[in-house]
Amino acid sequence: MKSPIISLALLFAAPSALAQNATPGSSPSTALENCRALQSAGVALSGTYWIRPGGGTPRTAYCDMETNGGGWTLVYNSILGINTTDFWNISYWERFNRRGRPNLEALFYDGGLYQYGTAYMDVIEDLRGKSVVAMAATTTGIDIYSMKFNSPQYVSGYWGIYSLHFASGWASPDFDGDAYAGYNCATSYGNVTQHYGSCWYYNLGADPDATNEDGRVGPHLNSSVATAMSLSTDGSGYTRVRRISRFVKW
Numbered sequence: 513m514k515s516p517i518i519s520l521a522l523l524f525a526a527p528s529a530l531a532q533n534a535t536p537g538s539s540p541s542t543a544l545e546n547c548r549a550l551q552s553a554g555v556a557l558s559g560t561y562w563i564r565p566g567g568g569t570p571r572t573a574y575c576d577m578e579t580n581g582g583g584w585t586l587v588y589n590s591i592l593g594i595n596t597t598d599f600w601n602i603s604y605w606e607r608f609n610r611r612g613r614p615n616l617e618a619l620f621y622d623g624g625l626y627q628y629g630t631a632y633m634d635v636i637e638d639l640r641g642k643s644v645v646a647m648a649a650t651t652t653g654i655d656i657y658s659m660k661f662n663s664p665q666y667v668s669g670y671w672g673i674y675s676l677h678f679a680s681g682w683a684s685p686d687f688d689g690d691a692y693a694g695y696n697c698a699t700s701y702g703n704v705t706q707h708y709g710s711c712w713y714y715n716l717g718a719d720p721d722a723t724n725e726d727g728r729v730g731p732h733l734n735s736s737v738a739t740a741m742s743l744s745t746d747g748s749g750y751t752r753v754r755r756i757s758r759f760v761k762w
Contacts, residue, residue: 537561540570547575548583574614584759589620590716596730597702597717604687629760637755638743647673676709731756
């Protein structure tokens with residue numbers, strides 16, 4: 513009569529033991545602050561995990577655990593495909609919202625993560641599948657009203673991308689905060705919301721060649737910049753690329 517009791521005890525104890533041994537970030541209950549914390553806890557593979565920024569509500573995030581030291585959390589991802597410019601038409605009041613799925617094979621944006629970041633990197637992948645760290649930088653935070661980074665510092669990569677897409681302004685169709693005086697880079701280029709200088713070396717959707725929307729298929733990169741970073745081009749002045757991704761670390 514004792515054996516069944518022991519078996520039942522073990523059975524009811526099993527879920528608790530499994531929970532204790534669950535992979536960090538594999539469920540809302542095992543979420544950690546960010547991808548960096550997951551990496552420190554032993555998570556080594558890039559993929560989608562649960563995180564809890566600022567101790568708030570758990571959310572899914574894509575973590576790059578390999579590039580540039582790993583521990584990076586995906587902020588945005590523009591992947592080559594139809595209606596790309598439509599996805600990036602993000603209004604000012606939506607700047608900290610989230611849309612899409614946190615995956616390198618999907619369009620994704622989680623502007624709320626900007627409120628935590630102290631280190632950033634942009635990764636660009638060309639049409640042949642080669643990817644490079646286009647820019648790495650640090651900051652002390654972000655101005656939640658202008659969306660400009662506080663005290664930006666260049667770390668590595670292509671200076672022009674750092675200058676135009678990090679240490680500069682931000683524009684949406686209804687907010688002109690870019691560095692081009694009297695000119696809204698977002699409304700001029702397919703209503704694509706992003707950080708702009710005057711205006712851009714990469715665009716998450718639009719193309720400056722006629723027509724700007726280019727079939728609403730993006731993203732695009734200045735071809736001379738692509739060549740400088742040893743990426744392939746499509747023969748036009750502003751080449752389509754397979755992916756432009758921004759990651760944050762804190």
